[in-house]
Amino acid sequence: MKRILMRRLLLSVPLLFVASAVVFVLQSLIPGDAASQLAGLQATREDVLRLQQQLHLDEPVWEQYWRWLGGVFHGSLGTSLTNREPVTAALGARLPVTLSLVLGATLLATVLGVALGVLAGRAGSFAGRVIDLLSVGGLAVPSFWLGLLLISLMSVRLGLLPATGYVPFTDSPNAWAQSLLLPVTALALSGVTAVAKQTRESMLDVLRRPYIDNLRANGVPERRVVFRHALRGAAIPICTMSSILMVGALGGSVVIEQVFGLPGLGSLAVSATGSKDIPVIQGVAVYFTLLVVAANLLTDIAYLLIDPRVRAS
Structure with a gap:
């Protein structure tokens, strides 16, 4: 297991250099x-x-x-050209905001998506068609439009949640959760339906296998067959989808942070691009690349824990 993880880490070193070089060249063309x-x-x-x-x-x-x-x-990582602040300090102050947003959206999409996918897999073909329809609709709805809709409904009309701003967890856990609820929901919606569709398809594939029939023939309760055996057999595709959602949420966070006024890495990248602050742009690119590497590494660890055959390969 350690050998596999070390190999993944070594392969990600060239990715950092390539990503930083590409970003540097592209920003020079602005x-x-x-x-x-x-x-x-x-x-x-x-x-x-x-x-x-x-x-x-x-x-x-x-x-x-x-x-x-x-x-x-x-x-x-250098010093900002605009305010002469060390880039690592600027990024370190904003990293918790982006991490909270991205991890929260990924977790929400995975949990709700798996629950809906299991229900659809057990309910029959009609529920499957509904999930397929919702998947297309969820992917078609832009996250920024949904964010504006949530602000209009939950903040302006009902006054239940703040429309903009971010409260650190150390200041107030309750206010931190309230400040993230709307942006996390807006960012996670398309992921919920995608995970649900993947879970349903994977579950149905596993439930058709002979060992599931043997478990049922031996009197194993259906709940145990579904949640302990079938869901575990379908876990690897679900983990893959969650990893893809996390990487996609990094890109989506740039827009969502602008909509909800969150002081994260995405909003910093937008302001740095407008002022041509090269060190800050490079720093954000490096941090985003590291987050992608971390997401892939966590996915590999999940594979190793779920399926022993991966460790043997």
Whole structure:
């Protein structure tokens, strides 16, 4: 097991370099630079050129990337060009917000999706068609539109939950949960139906296997057959779907954080892109890549725990 996990970690090192290089090249293609914005509207051309030289923005792209990479090897992601704050400090302050949003949405989608999928698998073909219809509808509804709808209903009309803002868990667990309930729900809706469909299909496939018939013939209660044997047999596809949802939620968090005014990594990426703050953009890309690697690693661990055949492969 340790050998498999170590191999996965080693394979993710090139992914970090490729992702950071691609992001660096793409952001260099965006018109303008941070020096022009920092210098202000009244700055002369000489002022802008002098500031570009101070910030090393006049260097070739490959040289800027090599300079940034050298800082990474020394444990630093650089300093923000706009407010001169260390990038690691800025990202560390916002990481709990994004983690709470993404993990909450993934957990909610998985739990509700598995419950609905099991019910649909036991209820028959009609429930299956309903799940299929809801799956298409859930994937078609944009998360930002659902977020705006939830704000209009739950915050503006009913006044039950806050529309925007974030309260740290250490300040008030109850207020923390309230501040995340609407954005987590908006981000998780499409995932619920996707997990439900995957659970139903996997459950039906497992329930057709001969060993399930043997269990029933030996008098094993149906509840035990479904939840202990069939659901475990269908667990690997469900884990795969949950991992995909978590990675998708990282991308969706960028929009949801803007809608609900959450101070997470996504909103920081948007503001940094607007100001061409290269170190911050690179830092967000590195953190997002690390979160994707962590999601895949957790999925591999789940595979190893669920199916012994994976450990033998």
